[in-house]
Structure formats: structure tokens, C-alpha cells
Amino acid sequence: MTPVRDRSLHAVLWFGQLVMAAVFGFSGYEKLTRPIATLAGPMPWVIDVPPMVVTFIGACETAGAIGLVLPALTGIQPGLTPLAAVGLTALMSLASIFHFGRGEFGSLLVTVPLALACAFIAWGRLTHASIRDRLGG
Numbered sequence: 523m524t525p526v527r528d529r530s531l532h533a534v535l536w537f538g539q540l541v542m543a544a545v546f547g548f549s550g551y552e553k554l555t556r557p558i559a560t561l562a563g564p565m566p567w568v569i570d571v572p573p574m575v576v577t578f579i580g581a582c583e584t585a586g587a588i589g590l591v592l593p594a595l596t597g598i599q600p601g602l603t604p605l606a607a608v609g610l611t612a613l614m615s616l617a618s619i620f621h622f623g624r625g626e627f628g629s630l631l632v633t634v635p636l637a638l639a640c641a642f643i644a645w646g647r648l649t650h651a652s653i654r655d656r657l658g659g
Contacts, residue, residue: 528651535646539590539603542639546610547587553580567624579613586610590643593653600653607644611637 552561553568553576561568561576568576589606593599614637621629647653 531646531651535643535651536594538639538643539594539607542607542610542636542643543587543590545587545636546583546590550580550583550585550587553577554584567621567626567629582609582613586613594647597653603653604644604647607640607647610640611644614640 558568558573558576586606586609589602589609591603593602593606614633618630618633618637621627621633
């Protein structure tokens with residue numbers, strides 16, 4: 523890859539990482555701090571699963587959001603960044619299957635693009651634009 527294309531891909535990936543971290547950070551925070559009854563308005567599925575499942579999903583989203591940015595930013599264990607993206611891809615893929623099975627096709631307009639964005643970040647960081655390469659290690 524040429525240096526210009528390399529820098530461009532890094533910039534696009536960083537932008538995606540920051541956007542996805544904000545989205546998943548907010549979503550995870552909501553699931554971890556809001557009562558189920560409050561969440562049920564925008565997310566009616568939460569009343570049909572055990573509360574601990576909602577908490578677990580919130581914790582996964584929050585951890586994924588941190589993992590998308592912090593290791594890459596600090597250079598400490600930067601290999602965790604693409605793993606966070608893989609984990610969020612899996613989470614959103616499972617969410618898509620869940621919502622599809624329930625006939626909640628509108629939710630797929632959120633879960634599928636999020637899964638694809640995280641998959642792109644994982645692909646980019648694993649194959650073409652490793653954080654380790656940028657850090658010189």
C-alpha cells in the first residue's frame with residue numbers, strides 16, 4: 523500500500539473506531555445504568571430477556587468501546603483493538619439474528635450496519651493497517 527493510501531486507511535479506521543466507541547459506549551452505559559422499564563421504551567426486547575442478560579450485553583458493549591480506542595491510543599496491547607472489533611461484530615451479528623427471529627426488522631437497520639462497521643475495523647486493523655505497524659513495533 524502506498525504511504526498516502528496507508529495514512530488514509532488509518533484515518534478512516536480511527537474515525538470508525540471513535541464513532542463505534544461512542545455508539546457502543548453510550549449504549550452500554552444505558553444498559554448498565556438505566557432501569558429495565560426505562561429501557562423498554564426504545565428497546566422493547568429488554569422485558570423479554572432476564573435482566574442479567576441486558577447487564578451482560580451492556581458490559582460487553584462498554585468493554586468493546588474501551589477496547590476499540592484505549593489500546594490503540596496508548597500503544598499498550600494494541601492487538602486488543604481488532605479483537606474488540608471482532609467481539610462487537612459477533613455481538614451485533616447475534617443481535618441481528620435475535621431481532622430477525624422476533625420479526626423486529628427495524629432493529630436490523632441498526633444492528634447490521636454496526637456489525638459491518640466493526641467488521642471493517644477488524645479487517646483493517648488485522649490485515650492492512652495494524653496499530654503495531656504505526657507504533658513501529
